[in-house]
Amino acid sequence: MLKTALAREAARLIKSGMIVGLGSGTTIREFVRVLAELDPPDVLLVPTSIDTEMAAIEAGLGDALRPLWAVDRIDIAVDGADEVTQEKVLLKGRGGAMLREKVVDYAAGTLVILVEGRKLVKHIPERNPVPIEVVPWAWRHVARAVEVKYGGTARLRRDSAKLGPVITDNGNFILDWHPASPVNAALEDELKLIPGVVESGIFSKRRDATILVAGEDGRVYAL
Numbered sequence: 001m002l003k004t005a006l007a008r009e010a011a012r013l014i015k016s017g018m019i020v021g022l023g024s025g026t027t028i029r030e031f032v033r034v035l036a037e038l039d040p041p042d043v044l045l046v047p048t049s050i051d052t053e054m055a056a057i058e059a060g061l062g063d064a065l066r067p068l069w070a071v072d073r074i075d076i077a078v079d080g081a082d083e084v085t086q087e088k089v090l091l092k093g094r095g096g097a098m099l100r101e102k103v104v105d106y107a108a109g110t111l112v113i114l115v116e117g118r119k120l121v122k123h124i125p126e127r128n129p130v131p132i133e134v135v136p137w138a139w140r141h142v143a144r145a146v147e148v149k150y151g152g153t154a155r156l157r158r159d160s161a162k163l164g165p166v167i168t169d170n171g172n173f174i175l176d177w178h179p180a181s182p183v184n185a186a187l188e189d190e191l192k193l194i195p196g197v198v199e200s201g202i203f204s205k206r207r208d209a210t211i212l213v214a215g216e217d218g219r220v221y222a223l
Contacts (some may be wrong), residue, residue, distance in 0.1 A: 002214040003027045003044075006035040006114040009220045010078050011210055013112060016041035019071050021104035022056065023079025024049040024097035027114045031078055032059050040181055045073060048079075049098040050169050068104065077108035082128045082201070083121045084113065088209055088223070089200050091124040093131030093201030098155075102199060111209040114164050117216060120223075123182035124202070130183060131157070131201040132175040138196030139173045150187070151180035172198055 007030040014020060014035065020043050022028055036059035045064045047053040047133045056065055058123065068074075079101055081090040090113065092098045105111050121127070132154070143154040157166045157174040165173050185204035191197050211223035 001030075002116045002218060003030040003114075004034065005218050005220050006116075006212055006214045007031040010112055010114055011035050013076060013110075014041065014043060016043065018024065018075040019044045019046065019066075019073055021074040021077030021079070021108050022052045023045045023077065023101050023105070024052050025080040025095050027080040028052055028078065029055045031114065032056050032061065036060050044071060046104060048076060048104050049094070049097040051096070057222070068100075074104055074108040074200070077105045078112045078114065079105055081113050081115050081119060081203070083119055083124050083126055084115050084211055084223070085121055085124060085144075086223070088207045088211060089124060090203035090206075090209075091128060091130065091201055092203055093127060093133075094133040095173055096131070096133075096166055098131055098201045098203075099133050099168065099170055099172075099199040101202060105203065105209075106205060111206050113209050113211045114214075115211065116214050120172055120213065125179070125183070129176035130177045130178055132191060133168055133170070133172045133198040133200070134175055135196045135198060136165075136167075136171075136173045139175065142194055142196040143175050145196075146175070146177055146191070149194075150177075152178050154178075170198070
């Protein structure tokens with residue numbers, strides 16, 4: 001299983017005494033499971049979503065969990081991504097956790113991103129929309145502003161398992177923006193100049209990240 005191969009490779013980087021940021025998503029759930037099975041060293045874990053927190057507790061790592069405000073640093077963050085370019089620009093947020101992920105990933109001394117080879121792309125977005133977390137009260141205004149300024153279509157993300165929109169762990173809504181053309185890294189900052197925007201799924205400021213890629217043959221290599 002590719003996710004397991006990635007998780008095992010990342011687990012080798014975790015040393016005793018580290019404060020570890022845990023991203024969100026299915027690959028990180030596997031990383032948490034592997035970390036628990038390997039009798040982890042004395043570490044503290046900072047989850048970026050309720051989903052990851054629950055996964056850690058279910059794996060028996062609950063005692064190591066800390067909220068971000070309770071630690072003074074993040075030594076290493078391990079996260080996934082929806083799309084990754086050769087220039088190490090990431091697209092994240094399919095699971096809706098990009099705000100907390102970005103805070104932790106950008107604060108980490110070392111950032112490790114785990115992806116399967118199919119997620120390597122020439123530009124973003126290629127197969128996924130650009131998620132934009134917005135203040136609920138302003139969602140329609142923000143969607144219109146994005147479309148007018150940058151083109152494409154911005155739609156409110158809805159939850160098929162409930163009535164109404166997806167609500168993030170921060171109590172916000174998500175717009176899924178399908179731009180008319182590939183986006184550039186500058187949009188990460190530009191989008192936040194629109195009143196009502198909280199954060200986007202464009203991650204362009206950690207070009208020093210280690211990208212671990214699992215090929216179809218199960219071998220893991222660094223981008």
